[in-house]
Amino acid sequence: MSTTPLAATRRATITDVAREAGTGKTSISRYLNGEMSVLSPELRARIEAAIERLDYQPNQMARGLKRGRNRLIGMLLADLTNPYSIEVLQGVEAACQALGLMPLICHAANEVEMERRYLQLLTTYRVEGVIVNALGVREETLRPVGGGGIPAVLVDRSVEGLVADMVGLDNRAAAELGTRHLLEHGFDDIWFVVQPFEQVSSRQLREAAFREVMRGVAGKDEGGQGGARGHTLVLNLADPEAVEHALAELDRAIDAAGRSDGAVANAIDNAIDNVSSSSVGKPARIALFAANAPVALCLALHLKARYGADWQARVALLSIDDPEWAELTGVTTIRQPTYEIGYRAVEFLHERIEGVQTTARDCLLPGELIVRASTSR
Amino acid sequence: MSTTPLAATRRATITDVAREAGTGKTSISRYLNGEMSVLSPELRARIEAAIERLDYQPNQMARGLKRGRNRLIGMLLADLTNPYSIEVLQGVEAACQALGLMPLICHAANEVEMERRYLQLLTTYRVEGVIVNALGVREETLRPVGGGGIPAVLVDRSVEGLVADMVGLDNRAAAELGTRHLLEHGFDDIWFVVQPFEQVSSRQLREAAFREVMRGVAGKDEGGQGGARGHTLVLNLADPEAVEHALAELDRAIDAAGRSDGAVANAIDNAIDNVSSSSVGKPARIALFAANAPVALCLALHLKARYGADWQARVALLSIDDPEWAELTGVTTIRQPTYEIGYRAVEFLHERIEGVQTTARDCLLPGELIVRASTSR
DNA sequence: CTGTTAGCGCATTCAC
DNA sequence: GTGAATGCGCTAACAG
Numbered sequence: 001m002s003t004t005p006l007a008a009t010r011r012a013t014i015t016d017v018a019r020e021a022g023t024g025k026t027s028i029s030r031y032l033n034g035e036m037s038v039l040s041p042e043l044r045a046r047i048e049a050a051i052e053r054l055d056y057q058p059n060q061m062a063r064g065l066k067r068g069r070n071r072l073i074g075m076l077l078a079d080l081t082n083p084y085s086i087e088v089l090q091g092v093e094a095a096c097q098a099l100g101l102m103p104l105i106c107h108a109a110n111e112v113e114m115e116r117r118y119l120q121l122l123t124t125y126r127v128e129g130v131i132v133n134a135l136g137v138r139e140e141t142l143r144p145v146g147g148g149g150i151p152a153v154l155v156d157r158s159v160e161g162l163v164a165d166m167v168g169l170d171n172r173a174a175a176e177l178g179t180r181h182l183l184e185h186g187f188d189d190i191w192f193v194v195q196p197f198e199q200v201s202s203r204q205l206r207e208a209a210f211r212e213v214m215r216g217v218a219g220k221d222e223g224g225q226g227g228a229r230g231h232t233l234v235l236n237l238a239d240p241e242a243v244e245h246a247l248a249e250l251d252r253a254i255d256a257a258g259r260s261d262g263a264v265a266n267a268i269d270n271a272i273d274n275v276s277s278s279s280v281g282k283p284a285r286i287a288l289f290a291a292n293a294p295v296a297l298c299l300a301l302h303l304k305a306r307y308g309a310d311w312q313a314r315v316a317l318l319s320i321d322d323p324e325w326a327e328l329t330g331v332t333t334i335r336q337p338t339y340e341i342g343y344r345a346v347e348f349l350h351e352r353i354e355g356v357q358t359t360a361r362d363c364l365l366p367g368e369l370i371v372r373a374s375t376s377r
Numbered sequence: 378m379s380t381t382p383l384a385a386t387r388r389a390t391i392t393d394v395a396r397e398a399g400t401g402k403t404s405i406s407r408y409l410n411g412e413m414s415v416l417s418p419e420l421r422a423r424i425e426a427a428i429e430r431l432d433y434q435p436n437q438m439a440r441g442l443k444r445g446r447n448r449l450i451g452m453l454l455a456d457l458t459n460p461y462s463i464e465v466l467q468g469v470e471a472a473c474q475a476l477g478l479m480p481l482i483c484h485a486a487n488e489v490e491m492e493r494r495y496l497q498l499l500t501t502y503r504v505e506g507v508i509v510n511a512l513g514v515r516e517e518t519l520r521p522v523g524g525g526g527i528p529a530v531l532v533d534r535s536v537e538g539l540v541a542d543m544v545g546l547d548n549r550a551a552a553e554l555g556t557r558h559l560l561e562h563g564f565d566d567i568w569f570v571v572q573p574f575e576q577v578s579s580r581q582l583r584e585a586a587f588r589e590v591m592r593g594v595a596g597k598d599e600g601g602q603g604g605a606r607g608h609t610l611v612l613n614l615a616d617p618e619a620v621e622h623a624l625a626e627l628d629r630a631i632d633a634a635g636r637s638d639g640a641v642a643n644a645i646d647n648a649i650d651n652v653s654s655s656s657v658g659k660p661a662r663i664a665l666f667a668a669n670a671p672v673a674l675c676l677a678l679h680l681k682a683r684y685g686a687d688w689q690a691r692v693a694l695l696s697i698d699d700p701e702w703a704e705l706t707g708v709t710t711i712r713q714p715t716y717e718i719g720y721r722a723v724e725f726l727h728e729r730i731e732g733v734q735t736t737a738r739d740c741l742l743p744g745e746l747i748v749r750a751s752t753s754r
Numbered sequence: 755c756t757g758t759t760a761g762c763g764c765a766t767t768c769a770c
Numbered sequence: 771g772t773g774a775a776t777g778c779g780c781t782a783a784c785a786g
Contacts, residue, residue: 011503013779024757029781038755060502061438061447062779065762070438080466086457093484102498105482107470121479125437126388300705309707309750325702328677330686373686390763401773406765415771439763442778 012054021050032058064126073349074122074130075103079110082294083323084338085133088155091342092131099350101128110238112136123150129349131155132164138199151352153345158201158362165348167363169320169336171202174367175209178318178334179230182287183217185375187316188228189257189284190214191250193299194291196236206291206320207232229284235295247302250288257286258314286315287375293321300329316375320367330373337365389431398427409435441503450726451499451507452480456487459671460700461715462510465532468719469508476727478505487615489513500527506726508532509541515576528729530722535578535739542725544740546697546713548579551744552586552666555695555711556607559664560594562752564693565605566634566661567591568627570676571668573613583668583697584609606661612672624679627665631684634663635691663692664752670698677706693752697744707750714742 018025023043030038031047039047050056064070075092077085089105096103104127106118115134119141122130129151132142137157145152145164156168182190192210197203214230233250236242290296296319303311312330319326322335344363351358391409395402400420407415408424416424427433441447452469454462466482473480481504483495492511496518499507506528509519514534522529522541533545559567569587574580591607610627613619667673673696680688689707696703699712721740728735 014781015779025780026757026782027755030756033781040755043756057497057501059442059779061442062762063781065436065438065442065764066779066781068762080463086463089457089484090486093486102481102502104479107466109467109470120434124434125479297701297705304705323701324674325700325705328674328681328702328706391765392763395773402764403766403773404771407772410765417771420772436763439778440765442780443763443765445778 011059012056014056014058016054017047017050017056020054021046023047069128070126071101072104072125072127073101073346073353074118074125074127075105076115076118076122076130076132076134077105077107078115078134079294080107082292082321084156084293084321084336087336087338088133088342088345091339091344092346093342094339095343095346095350099346101346101350103131108134110135112141116141119145128353129153131345131349133157135198135200137201151349153348153352155341155345156202157199159199163360165345165352165361165363167341167344167348168202168365169341170364170366171205172209173364174320174334174336175206176213177367177369178289178320179210179213181332181369181371182289182316182318182375183213183228185316187285187287187375189231189253189286190228190289191231191233191253191287192289192291193233193235193246193250193295195295196234203291210289235298237294237298243298247299250299250302251306254286254315257284288315288317290317290319293319293323295319296321296331297323297325300325300331312374318375322370326370326372332372332375333370334367335370336367340365388436389433391433391435393431394424394427394433397431398423400424446505447503448478449481449502449504450478450723450730451495451502451504452482453492453495453499453507453509453511454482454484455492455511456671457484459669459698461533461670461698461713464713464715465510465719465722468716468721469723470719471716472720472723472727476723478723478727480508480723485511487512489518493518496522505730506530508722508726510534512575512577514578528726530725530729532718532722533579534576536576540737542722542729542738542740544718544721544725545579545742546718547741547743548582549586550741551697551711551713552583553590554744554746555666555697556587556590558709558746558748559666559693559695559752560590560605562693564662564664564752566608566630566663567605567666568608568610568630568664569666569668570610570612570623570627570672572672573611580668587666612675614671614675620675624676627676627679628683631663631692634661665692665694667694667696670696670700672696673698673708674700674702677702677708689751695752699747703747703749709749709752710747711744712747713744717742 014025014028017028021028023046027039027043028047031044036044060070073096075089077089079085092103104122104125106122108114108118112135115136127150130145131153132145133155137154137159142152142159142162143149153165153167158166179190192207194203194207211230211232214228217228233246235246288299290299296317299317303315307314318332320334320336322333326333348361348363391402391405394405398405400423404416404420405424408421413421437447450473452466456462469480481499481502483499485491485495489512492513496507504527507522508530509522510532514531514536519529519536519539520526529541531541531543535543556567569584571580571584588607588609591605594605610623612623665676667676673694676694680692684691695709697711697713699710703710725738725740
């Protein structure tokens with residue numbers, strides 16, 4: 001049996017160690033803070049021994065109280081269910097590790113009220129900064145942070161009039177990338193499916209970019225992508241009834257597109273039914289563009305239930321985010337540089353905490369298109 | 378413009394509030410702790426106003442220091458990448474919410490060294506308890522917790538000689554359930570695939586239960602499940618080379634099984650080739666039993682890459698854990714009561730924190746078999 | 755090089 | 771009912 005420290009009941013304090021080492025608290029404190037040069041080797045050894053003997057561990061809370069900094073930062077996540085979140089988190093953790101910070105992770109489970117509560121809780125714990133990836137990102141809820149409050153950096157969202165850094169995907173570029181990919185592969189009936197916009201700027205940006213590209217090709221009648229139509233479908237995942245309605249609308253479109261022979265035979269159809277590219281009378285090649293992984297999953301599950309395992313023969317699916325099941329099902333995706341997003345967010349925050357006072361910065365990282373069978377057969 | 382508090386630079390303290398309200402700190406403290414009955418309505422109103430005006434929020438750290446309890450608990454997770462973890466986490470969060478606790482989430486990313494560091498960090502922050510779901514769950518690493526140290530509850534793992542509660546899946550029953558299911562559906566060549574056992578008791582238990590069931594049927598020659606063979610394959614996901622080797626072994630078995638006509642036609646094969654059920658000369662119906670979701674994903678990805686989208690016609694896959702892609706790909710699973718596991722873990726911990734001193738308890742919850750196309754066609 | 759002193763923000767006796 | 775005093779565990783001047 002190894003030497004179990006006596007202090008099984010109460011943790012040793014700095015005072016205990018000082019007494020045990022036969023010295024004052026200051027020296028212990030110095031030892032703890034690495035000010036070795038000012039300690040005689042002899043004293044140092046005694047302290048070391050005492051700490052060992054008492055199994056002493058300094059109380060971070062007390063340190064924080066005194067120093068005014070506790071090395072804690074808050075990480076507010078809207079939805080841990082979204083693989084995006086946990087990937088970003090990994091970057092955050094790595095950066096924290098490197099910078100000696102400790103992330104306090106708060107999961108708001110898509111509830112704005114919870115976000116508010118957690119934000120308050122974080123300030124109450126006097127975190128030195130917060131990384132926010134939430135829904136209710138608006139000036140009022142974020143009052144306590146940014147600007148005059150504690151340093152903050154926004155992930156995947158931006159809000160006007162708030163002094164805070166922001167890091168995330170280059171949403172415009174990503175949405176354009178995806179839309180162009182679909183157009184180039186001959187899809188001419190494209191549905192952009194997105195959760196309710198609320199205050200989430202990334203959703204708005206992605207949809208806007210999609211719409212803009214589609215508007216650009218709407219006029220052109222020649223070329224492979226003439227007359228393509230774009231639609232936006234809002235899918236409120238939190239409301240089953242709304243989901244059902246939205247999916248029903250989608251089903252009608254898919255059924256209509258597949259009327260003549262099914263989408264797989266479209267190339268042939270085009271050759272035969274070679275009328276003008278007006279969308280009437282010609283079976284459209286239909287594609288779904290999911291604004292993120294949760295939406296994509298919802299769509300895929302529905303389509304599989306409705307059209308069977310071979311659903312991808314009828315509809316193409318492209319998604320922003322690259323969940324683990326994408327490779328498995330052959331769904332084309334746009335992968336976000338999630339790890340880097342998290343890492344950079346912490347770096348930004350750290351700079352602000354250390355007092356590097358700059359104006360609010362935006363860091364837009366590019367997405368990577370990963371073409372899979374879904375859109376390329 | 379609403380009244381922005383002046384204290385943009387320094388947070389207000391209890392002293393500020395006392396001065397602002399023209400009273401002593403004690404009354405403020407009483408107000409904060411809800412001892413309303415001891416405050417004159419008049420003073421109470423003044424305090425309320427002062428707090429409002431200064432946007433005062435009590436410092437939890439200081440409170441914790443004084444009270445000796447900070448309402449923080451640690452949640453140590455081996456692998457956030459595993460959907461199991463984040464589902465458990467949701468239960469944990471809900472329970473914490475209900476009990477007024479704040480979980481400090483630590484992600485060890487499958488590194489034992491990190492687990493050690495985080496455990497130390499947690500004690501350093503004087504958390505009131507820890508919930509541990511880690512790899513290196515052994516007596517020595519857990520020295521600081523359990524027994525004489527801070528209260529602890531283990532999730533999905535148990536370790537001898539440690540005074541701590543444990544809550545998790547009934548691994549024996551779950552593995553038996555899955556194995557029996559496969560046998561009943563005529564699979565007679567079953568591979569149990571699991572990560573290296575290390576200190577993880579659940580892996581050991583699952584494999585042991587599987588092996589026991591297989592041993593039970595190995596002798597019987599009659600009945601639909603006579604002569605079925607069971608194998609255990611260890612898949613070290615952390616080592617790509619090891620994975621490759623293991624998968625190659627699996628491939629050989631699958632190729633051998635599918636030699637005559639492919640697994641789908643097995644019922645017919647059985648009727649024609651009606652020799653004794655000795656496993657030679659008869660194409661076996663092969664099934665993979667994944668010990669958890671990460672393993673299942675690895676297998677599925679490999680099989681898809683090797684045998685194409687239709688891989689499930691050749692091999693059946695059953696997995697403990699029910700990841701989001703299971704429904705999408707039609708893989709049979711055994712779902713764990715993850716949410717409840719998390720919730721119960723916090724409840725147990727809370728009781729211990731509150732001093733309910735009992736002997737170590739084990740809480741085994743049942744898994745639910747979800748039959749999908751993979752094993753039932 | 756080392757020890758003494760004085761708080762950090764708050765809760766808790768204990769008097770008034 | 772209310773407030774002044776004391777100390778939680780630690781750090782940061784200050785002295786020696």
